[in-house]
Amino acid sequence: MDADLERIAEWLGRAERCVVFTGAGVSTESGIPDFRSAGGVWSRTKPILFDEYCRDSQAQIEYWRQRAETHLQFADAEPNSAHRAFARWEAEGRIRGVITQNIDGLHQIAGSRQVLELHGTARKVGCLDCGTLYDAQAMLARFQQTQAVPRCDRCGGLTKHATISFGQALPVDVLRQAMSWSREADLFLAIGSSLVVTPAADLPVLAKESGARLVIINREPTPLDSLADLVLRRAIGACLEGVDSLLPAAPGATVRSEAS
Ligand code: NAD
Ligand code: ZN
Numbered sequence: 084m085d086a087d088l089e090r091i092a093e094w095l096g097r098a099e100r101c102v103v104f105t106g107a108g109v110s111t112e113s114g115i116p117d118f119r120s121a122g123g124v125w126s127r128t129k130p131i132l133f134d135e136y137c138r139d140s141q142a143q144i145e146y147w148r149q150r151a152e153t154h155l156q157f158a159d160a161e162p163n164s165a166h167r168a169f170a171r172w173e174a175e176g177r178i179r180g181v182i183t184q185n186i187d188g189l190h191q192i193a194g195s196r197q198v199l200e201l202h203g204t205a206r207k208v209g210c211l212d213c214g215t216l217y218d219a220q221a222m223l224a225r226f227q228q229t230q231a232v233p234r235c236d237r238c239g240g241l242t243k244h245a246t247i248s249f250g251q252a253l254p255v256d257v258l259r260q261a262m263s264w265s266r267e268a269d270l271f272l273a274i275g276s277s278l279v280v281t282p283a284a285d286l287p288v289l290a291k292e293s294g295a296r297l298v299i300i301n302r303e304p305t306p307l308d309s310l311a312d313l314v315l316r317r318a319i320g321a322c323l324e325g326v327d328s329l330l331p332a333a334p335g336a337t338v339r340s341e342a343s
Pocket of ligand 2: 238239
């Protein structure tokens with residue numbers, strides 16, 4: 084018996100407005116490295132600031148070169164048991180949705196529908212002038228063939244992945260919605276995030292201050308651990324499989340006969 088997993092299952096079973104908040108740690112078991120762990124993205128590449136990207140053609144080339152490399156990491160990645168659990172919990176009416184800092188699109192591939200992508204998506208490339216979106220794979224192929232930064236087909240503008248770079252503002256409507264989900268949550272599960280990147284990391288605080296129970300599942304300590312009702316420093320996939328197996332029948336699910 085695992086008392087911590089049982090508590091989470093009990094809280095989740097009773098919650099009416101549970102929100103799941105995810106970071107890069109949710110995707111490491113799908114083979115996508117996170118940012119800050121050893122061997123993570125930052126031990127190998129230097130991030131290009133938004134401002135630098137907009138004005139410096141060398142930075143643009145370097146950015147696309149880096150994206151071509153990281154695209155290979157997630158293009159064939161598949162959702163893991165954590166992504167699948169969230170999709171199932173949403174379909175069963177147990178959670179309101181997922182707020183994610185991830186840009187890999189694996190929540191949607193797993194079947195989650197209510198996903199707020201705070202940092203955008205690396206599956207698309209957008210025109211910085213007119214906003215037209217393109218499939219990232221097709222644009223990367225274009226970059227690899229020409230070694231030039233792809234321009235927008237519609238207006239000739241500069242394109243960039245539809246992710247939020249450092250120094251670039253978060254999409255206001257997405258952030259606003261994430262704040263209202265957090266404020267209204269009765270249970271907030273922060274999973275696989277170092278909880279140091281703001282404003283994303285302010286959301287668990289907002290939820291807690293608005294009355295939610297806060298659960299943090301992350302291998303390493305986070306600055307919000309002391310605020311949480313429960314902290315689990317363990318591998319995410321196994322934890323969520325455990326919680327899932329302990330959940331009471333989903334609301335609306337056929338009640339199994341208890342007769343012996
Ligand atoms: P982060 O790298 O700062 O933190 C990830 C945390 O997850 C770490 O503390 C690590 O200890 C923990 N972790 C990793 N694998 C785990 C596992 N299997 N079980 C338990 N814990 C595990 O990631 P973050 O907080 O999301 O940082 C923010 C930035 O990283 C975001 O802006 C995000 O856009 C970007 N990012 C996204 C991806 C992705 O989309 N998959 C990948 C790398 C970085
Ligand atoms: Zn354009």
